[in-house]
Amino acid sequence: MERTVLIVEDEKLIIVSTQMVLEAAGFRVESAVNGEDGIAKAKGIRPALILLDIMMPGIDGWETLTRLKRDPETSDIPVIIFTAREHVRGHQKSTEMGAADYFRKPFEPDELIELVEKHCGQEV
Amino acid sequence: MSMISNLMDGVVFVDGDGNVALLNTAAEALLGVKSFMVVGRPLTELSDQGDLLDGVLHDIQGLSDERPSMNRVIEVLHTEQDLLYVRARCARITDCQGKSSGVYCTLQDVTADYKTDQLKNQYLSIVAHELRTPLTGIKTFSTMLVKQALGPLSEQQMRVMESIREQSLRLEHQIDKLINLGHLESEDRYGQDLERFEIHELVTTSLAAFPAVAAEHGIQFHVELSEQDGLIEGDRADLRRAIQAIVENAIKFTPEGGKVEVRVTDVDADHVRFSIRDTGSGIDPRYQRRIFEKFFQVEDPLTRHHGGAGLGLFFARGIIEAHGSELTVESELGKGAHFCFVLPIADRTTNETRAVDATPVETA
Numbered sequence: 001m002e003r004t005v006l007i008v009e010d011e012k013l014i015i016v017s018t019q020m021v022l023e024a025a026g027f028r029v030e031s032a033v034n035g036e037d038g039i040a041k042a043k044g045i046r047p048a049l050i051l052l053d054i055m056m057p058g059i060d061g062w063e064t065l066t067r068l069k070r071d072p073e074t075s076d077i078p079v080i081i082f083t084a085r086e087h088v089r090g091h092q093k094s095t096e097m098g099a100a101d102y103f104r105k106p107f108e109p110d111e112l113i114e115l116v117e118k119h120c121g122q123e124v
Numbered sequence: 125m126s127m128i129s130n131l132m133d134g135v136v137f138v139d140g141d142g143n144v145a146l147l148n149t150a151a152e153a154l155l156g157v158k159s160f161m162v163v164g165r166p167l168t169e170l171s172d173q174g175d176l177l178d179g180v181l182h183d184i185q186g187l188s189d190e191r192p193s194m195n196r197v198i199e200v201l202h203t204e205q206d207l208l209y210v211r212a213r214c215a216r217i218t219d220c221q222g223k224s225s226g227v228y229c230t231l232q233d234v235t236a237d238y239k240t241d242q243l244k245n246q247y248l249s250i251v252a253h254e255l256r257t258p259l260t261g262i263k264t265f266s267t268m269l270v271k272q273a274l275g276p277l278s279e280q281q282m283r284v285m286e287s288i289r290e291q292s293l294r295l296e297h298q299i300d301k302l303i304n305l306g307h308l309e310s311e312d313r314y315g316q317d318l319e320r321f322e323i324h325e326l327v328t329t330s331l332a333a334f335p336a337v338a339a340e341h342g343i344q345f346h347v348e349l350s351e352q353d354g355l356i357e358g359d360r361a362d363l364r365r366a367i368q369a370i371v372e373n374a375i376k377f378t379p380e381g382g383k384v385e386v387r388v389t390d391v392d393a394d395h396v397r398f399s400i401r402d403t404g405s406g407i408d409p410r411y412q413r414r415i416f417e418k419f420f421q422v423e424d425p426l427t428r429h430h431g432g433a434g435l436g437l438f439f440a441r442g443i444i445e446a447h448g449s450e451l452t453v454e455s456e457l458g459k460g461a462h463f464c465f466v467l468p469i470a471d472r473t474t475n476e477t478r479a480v481d482a483t484p485v486e487t488a
Contacts, residue, residue: 016261
């Protein structure tokens, strides 16, 4: 079955380029342009994995992650934090908050695919 | 005595019996206690009188023969919302026989520096975000085209796309360097984002942009990985910065036709050595310690002007020290330099032997 990845990201350019990489690797891709929308879509489509940006208008990535992990409907979906900004102890913070991984933009397409494969694989 | 009492920094003396001997005006203000209330009283009676006093007390009590001094910034909630940052330096005073005769402590309000630093880092972080976002598009699209994932390219189109991709990697590297500058005053931040990752992956991703840079300078670039991969525990982004700074330095000081080699070898079952060797101009023995200093630049009248801020090796050393290791250099003038550091292996993985020659072997 085709696995769906949900990208929660406010930059259209990042959505389009990430989508291109993941679709070429055989994933189905859905996107949401802010945290609220992302949470709603996560509940609706139950993706195999969520790629979550941090700096977004409205609720930011950290808050979105907290809400996703608190809600039993979405808490089991692996989340990869996907950020272009420097965060002090970003990796540690992500893991502590329940994210499966932490990934920096710009990225190497192969690395992204590898990471997504890895965490999709862990999903039931 | 009046000299001390009028100092801008707070000063506290504790005598050999553990009683407060002196507290100047600045220390009174910072600690929120009056001199007459505490002088002559044992230090241990002064707990629970504020975060800063508790912090200082803790530091003083922690002093020992092994640790005769302490230097750290203590964060204190000043008013409802406002934080105060105070650098506290405590040290034992010893007599000529080495016997402890008390402790002195200086307190310096560094709040303004801290706030400027925070603002600067915030600003750099936003700039980086603004630059990295369009770069993500360029890098991803060009990579997809180079891999011909969107259809075949002509030879000429391929060359152009490869060049776009390489330049995007360089730009990314430059942005990372800009961020490093932001870390300049935040040295104690090194090595704090701990995770476990593969040694080979760390090296290959760190070096991705260098084959193109080396080729451009007519330098051979060779990478050799250890037979067995392993996991190390550390701050991946920081270690990547350190490796990049050392390699960049090697390329910078190697003339056309020279060679830069990066070797990762096992020291024993539990340690891995990273070694970066070049055939460049070498480092004058007089400067071999100083190259790790902040802003230090070797004047080299015979060769090109090297540029840069003189921060790369300074960062690299800080990062490697934060990982409990040491960055060493061996060099002879005219014969190149050899930088080296060893890290503990946290775990072994079973990746097969790999030797990667990441370059177009060109000597222009």
